[in-house]
Amino acid sequence: MSYVIGVDGGTESIRARVFDLSGSCLGSAAQPYATQFSAGARAEQNPEDWWTAMGTALRQAVAQAGIAPADVDAIALATTSCSVVALDGEGSALRPAIIWMDVRAGAEAADVLATGDPALVVNGAGEGPVSAEWMIPKALWLARQEPENYERAATICEYQDFMNLRLTGRRCASLDNASIRWHYSTERGGYPKSLLAALKLDSLLEKWPDAVAAPGEVIGTLTQRAAEHLQLPQSVKVVQGGADALIGMIGIGVAKPGQVALITGSSHLMFGVSDRPAAARGLWGTYADAVYPNRHIIEGGQTSTGSIVNWLRRLAGGNLNLNAMNEEARKIAPGCDGLLSLDHFQGNRTPYVDASSRGAFVGLTLAHGMPHLFRATIEGICFGSRLIFERMSQAGFPASEITIGGGVVASELWLQLHADIAGLPVSVPKASEAPSLGAAILAATGAGHFASIDEGIAAMVKPGRRIEPRQAEAAQYGEIYERYQKLYPALRGFCERPSASA
Template sequence: MSYVIGVDGGTESIRAGVYSSDGTLVASSATPYSTQYPKPGWAEQDPEDWWAGLGAAVKAVVAKSGVPVSEIKGFGMDTTCCSVVALDASGNALRPCLLWMDMRPCLLWMDMRSGAECAPAVLATGDAALRVNSAGQGPVSAEWMIPKALWLKRNEPDTYAAAKYVCEYQDFMNLRLTGRMVASINNASIRWHYCSKRGWPTSLLAALDLSDLMEKWPQEMLELGAVIGGLTRDAAAHLGLPEGLPVAQGGADAFVGILGLGVVNPGEMALLTGSSHLHLGLVDREISGGGMWGSYSDAVLHGLYVVEGGQTSTGSVAAWFRKIVGGDSVSYQELDAEAAAVPPGCEGLLCLDHFQGNRTPFTDPHSRGAFSGLSLGHTRGHMFRAVLEGVSMGTELVLEAMRKAGYQPTSIAVAGGAARSPLWLQLHADVCGVPLHITKGGTDACLLGSAMLAAVGAGLYDSIPGAAAAMVKIERTILPDKNAHAAYGPVIAHYRRLYTSLKPLFHSQAGGSAGAAKGGGGGGVTLGDKLGKPLAAVRARGDALRTAADVRGIVDASILAADFADFGGEAERALEAGAQWCHVDIVDGHFAKILTFGPPVVRSLRRRLPQLFIDVHLAVENPGEYIAQLAAAGASQVLFHVEACRSADAGHPSPTYCIDTVAALAREIRAAGMRAGVVLNPETPAAVIAPLLSPGAVQLDCVDCLAVQPGFGGQPFDKSVLQKVAELREMCPTLDIQVDGGVNLKTAAACVQAGANVLTAGTCIFGAEDCAAAVGALRQALAARWTLQ
């Protein structure tokens, strides 16, 4: 009997297993490592922890197994995918850590800082490489390689420039093991926008000013199971294994896991379950479609394609329900028994499983969970079965999207938590009408898949399907019940309409929550603020660590166009419609021949809406006179005219701006606990404030570009503002830039395209017959480029 080592480099630990050549797990061992979260939405790990953990896990498992190292014939490894590292020529990580000076971290797969580098930059290119993202409809996830690399270039240019390699966890470890830098066709196909039929995404990279990334990516690529090389002397000593032991090319954990489930033929699918569901199917031709990802060519097996879907919250919803109805005092077996006594459809009760949003087929981060049809006759068993049915029907909707694109799964191999529940397995089979396979050791599918690659690399089998035939064993098959499947037909129809019906409510409730959900800051009130975070925390948050990824799309409702008899009610109406900020103009007659309200109105709004983000525009001759009053009244942000800080000189045809005065006022506003910004009249060039926007020394939080002269209604939109906005965005990618005046459903898209992320609108919102529809249209325009706050 020969043996191989399979390794699974996961998010929380690295696991090693010794397998015999027939697929029997002899022993396993795991070494944990830590994840750092230096900012909301960021997640980092130290590559040196991976390497140290690998050595400890392999030495421990070999000792535990009792297998002589001379009988170990191969080594294979899977890792998390899109855990991106920047390396120097010696293979050492480059990025400095904000929190630990001796750490050089990677951007972990779950790191979402590159949100701004996704929809606005990537999808806008319309490149053919984007077909894998719902047939080009998107979105492109911030998890993927290109957005992360683009973030590095924009935000850490020194690190990016110094990097010899920009690669993955997988590539870093293989370099350490063999001394050879190569890419996995699996990682490149599923997350780098590489296609074996069309090659590297060179036109996409060129459109993003990222062509130099091609020089930093590994220059060679290998298929899964191909031999990268033998263990170097140092690597062998680190692992306690023989020098020269063949190392097989691995890939992303879940995709290697489908091999460990024996999914190697067209029409077969792997369902990897846990806190979430991942659906990976094999097809013999290239397909793409809305509501799914892929297909990825040659990603696991040469000549085949992979289609992908996912549900964000599945097992986590079952765990949530158990926790709230009894926790440890009630077992899943008890809940299953109660649910099994309930008929299909739960007597009219439905559960929408979008507790953490929806990944596919809707790709909606704002969607949420819901129970519909509750009555006093429903029991705990009804509700738990509704949870299980809701997740199963969510899987069916993923399969529907794949069927529309041309993929019809003939069987599903299941691994993970759902496999421990006979009831849930049967529900999946009944709802989807597809037989399910349970394999021996399916919970270790990733580890077994890596061992299979090791066996192929060692020459124990001539192909991955050959290794699967010998090493993967189906223990049982769950067949769908035809009568139950028919009964679920009308139930699924109702479930399908549930999301469509509730979507407007979810988005209205989310309001300004998208930034909070994705870990972004950048000013404004997030959902957490609306739910009770003290306003002082919002105003004191500051932007010292703000990046371009933190910029969010914001609708700013100008109450100058609201009903003066009920400012508080009007502001509340705008917020309920989806606006995130409220814009208050204070004009003293100097900049416009009108007189409007002052700090008392701000104070009144603050009393009515304690968590409202109040954006004050001071169109006054002496803005410094109002700063203390506005801080006391509860303003969140104060904007003042740069034109108030200039002097007319008879000897010069153009006014002279006192930039030091502008900077001093901004500092005073910030010191009072508010965000600071300036307003530029249509004729005032962006260059005036350039000294305040230099990299590393940004002294402003926001710039308001007026598209009309202040104070006069009915003026046409001045298109010259668009060039100014573009110039400002280029100067400072982290800045909030708002366009104020003349913003309506026709001009909003042009403002966003130029680079504005805040749309200040009054008549468009408060003068509309349908306030919510108007705000929704503005939000839609913003969403073309920005993640909404």
């Protein structure tokens, strides 16, 4: 028998899962690690904690699966993106990793955008924003604020690359991470040399890994040290993965042009697969070859989604029964008796790209109760999703269906409203932890069990439910959506803080 391991390196923990070649998970284990927060929106982790935690989780997963370590063929990782590490010549961290949620590099991000370099086409068709989370702003911050660490760094890379270096001894970047957050492009000659030159950061090219491997490509086999740490044979292949959300696309089977992955949780992330490049203000991408060869990925997202539902639970004193609330909200007609919600509780990520925008409930009466607030919240989020899908269509990417993974799949109401409001069918595959399954599919492909990632998806991703839009409800929501679209322009700037001189 042959088995593969998919590793999901998240923000709070790392999870290892053992899969067979049909996609069944045989063993799973997770290990947490700490994040250090400090003033200035800073968040850091110790890379050694990642390595220690992976060893423990992987050994436990293999033991739970009850398989012989010699039967493991390959391993691949899906990790948080934009978690930047600076390493010395021996591969040890010079300082804690600046993880994805750290936004200390806000000024540097503005300086990157100000260059106007052609590589910025992936940032809203060149209009921005450039996120302070991304690789180049963080590297520029290091060069300016910690020049001693920057100069000493032999390698500046990400969580993904650090782990693969530890596993194989090879310095190799992920085409996925580099494409979506380093401004790397297979269509524009690789690394963004002119952008780095404009920032006087040419030296970063020497610190980035020379090799770049696409998801599914073999990086190498385990070093003796790594094999001992994981208690696996040195013959185990290490296969390139990438950013957790995008590798999660593979785990829910989104690979064909026209498909959209909707990854849900505290926020919504949308990744569309296209057979041609597309760029538009208010969207990120497209990223050529970032997940699949000869295909592009277009990206959108909503900052607050599941987090708004959690906010409602807090308002209810933590006693909001979601199953009961879903059932009560289901009985309410579309439009919630005139109640409308704007989903911008923490600003708008796309398509308005407005961090100062805020959420609102409009049309409240004394007849409205918590079920109305609950349903209006979900409807508002689904309207925000539709707005992004329409912007994608304007960019030349018309979505044909939505495949959903994450917390939303537990709510039949939410799934149906996404279908009704977007006017698109919704698929919910039987995915077991999409990022780790996606990584396992890449591992199996790299090990030679499948000729392509698509073939691996066909074998390892199990189809699940399909929800069709209801025509009558879709027509009703078309009218309500027009009202939703008027909310943001009407409320724009209303919640801005007055100036100090006012």
